[in-house]
Amino acid sequence: MKKLLLTLVFLLTVVVLAACGGSDEEAGGDSGDNADAEESESSSGSEGKLAELQESGTVTVGFANEEPYGYQGDDGELKGAAVDIAKAVFEELGVENMDSQLQDYSQLIPGLNAGQYDVVTSGMAITPDRCENAIFAEPEMVYGEGLVVQAGNPLGIESYEDIANNPDVRVSVMSGATEVGYLETTGVSDDQVTTAPDIPATFSAVQSDRADVTTATEMTLKLAMETSDESQLEFVENFEQPDIEGVPSWGAPAFHPDNEDLRDAYNEALQGLKEDGTVEELLEANGFDPESNSVAAGEVTADSVCSGENY
Structure with missing residues (x-):
């Protein structure tokens, strides 16, 4: 009987020790799993936006309808020099797809900051004001300004100063474009200027005699003229670039x-x-002059334009 009791006690002790050992191992396993999970979560949080886009394979792009920078083609696809460059860059980064979303020019940066887009690209001019609300990549292109007037240029408009000096001249400009500020800087009165959502709308304003002139970048206007009624409109060949x-x-x-x-x-x-x-x-394929419209690596930086050094 005594031997039986000793045997039972021994077996009970072994079972208890085994159970304790199992609990310790289990606890250690849970602790390791939690640590791994925390490390994984921390690592994921530090990967940033690029890793997120690479994982999804898609970048969401906001653009304005302004040919030849970024515009919607007849087939509904996003096209243009800025778009083609962005597509090539993102492919280099391992992001193959572009989800393109058309927007009024003035709403591109607000939409960016509201999280609607990962990037906005329409050949947008870097300006100190815009740099307060967004961060810019290095410049991809450089361009000047232009004018389109009613056929025959009845008011003899060849510069922004000509507009400022004649208070009867009416100007249509794309909403949110830098030209709005350029006109103001050269003395054009606010009541002379009306805005429109895109370039076709500004052309329509001149054609219907709701405006005498429209202004945008030279390339935008030249390309828009190719599909417009030249009997009603005229590109000002001897336009004087504003010294501003x-x-x-x-x-x-x-x-x-x-x-x-x-x-x-x-x-x-x-x-x-x-x-x-x-x-x-890519610039040349979209009608730009690769000599005059391209920006060599390191020639001008976004920081220098944002600071006003090259603005």
Whole structure:
């Protein structure tokens, strides 16, 4: 009987110790899993916007309907020099698809900051004011201004100063475009200027005699003229470029201020595409002069334009 009791006690002790050992091992396993989960969560949180886009394979792009920078073609697809450059850059970064969303020019940066887009690209001019609300990639292109008037140029408009000096001249400008500020700087009165959502609408204003002149970048107006009624409109060939800050303009994509990692990765890939000639090829394919409209790597930086040094 005594032997039986000793045997039972021994077996009970073994069972208890085994149970305790199992609990310790289990606790250790849970602790390791939690640590791994926390590390994974921390790692995921630090990866940033670029990793998020690479994982999804899609970047959401806001653009304004302004040919040849960014515009919607007849097939509904997003086209233009700025778009083609952005597509090439994002492919270098491992993001193959672009979800394009058409927007009024004046709503691009507000939409960017509201989280509607990952990037906006329409050859947008870098300006100190815009730099307060978005961060820009390095300039991809440089361009000047232009004018389109009623056929025959009945009011003899060849400069912004001509508009300012004649209070009867009516101007139609795309909403949110830098030209609104340029006109104001040269003395054009606010009551002379009306805005429209896109370039076709500004052309329509001149054609219907609701405006005498419209202004935009030279390339935009030249291309728009190719599909317009030249019996009603005329491109001002001898236009005098305004001698004001911001002309010429340096165009670049804009990113949310929180997405510096994405902007920096974009810049790195962009530099490679500038150096191997891809950017010049894409500009030329969209009607730009690769000699006068391209910006060599390091020639002008976004920071120098934002600070006013090259504005």
